[in-house]
Amino acid sequence: MAFKLPLSVPLRFLSIILHIVITSIILMYRQWNVKGCSFISNEEDLKLKDDQFIIALSFIIGFTSFEVISLIFGLSLYSNLQNFLSASFHFSGFVASLFLLFGRSCSDLIWIIFGVCCFVPLTTEIVTIFRICFDLKNTNNFEIKNFKINPTKNQFINLNINSLN
Structure with a gap:
């Protein structure tokens, strides 16, 4: 029996890769x-704006890579x-970054794209990871009780598996 992934997994992977590619461009x-x-x-304002733009794009690439x-x-x-x-x-x-790239608009728009389209999914990702790790840490799925071997009867193993939940 093979595991079947939901359709949202390749869609998620593709959208993240598209976002990384357009951000790199x-x-x-x-x-x-x-x-x-x-x-x-x-020139000082231009250099400052360029540095801010590089920082925002680096955050986007780093967070989506995570x-x-x-x-x-x-x-x-x-x-x-x-x-x-x-x-x-x-x-x-990805779509907002396309508009940013082809519209040649001001670089301040990248912070809005970062806040809405990158920081929010990263936050939900971290919450999901903590929730999954916390559930795995505090849950023992099965416990074997009353393990007996009775050779006199034709019963080989008597197992009673109870869930702790």
């Missing part, structure tokens, strides 16, 4: 968005709610 061509801010007048690693290791693989939330937020982040 934005990181390579970040000068378009940094220069798209109309209020930048001198989600990919936890998905690959199976920490939240069978949590359908987490799969749906992560896939929807990351696909929304």
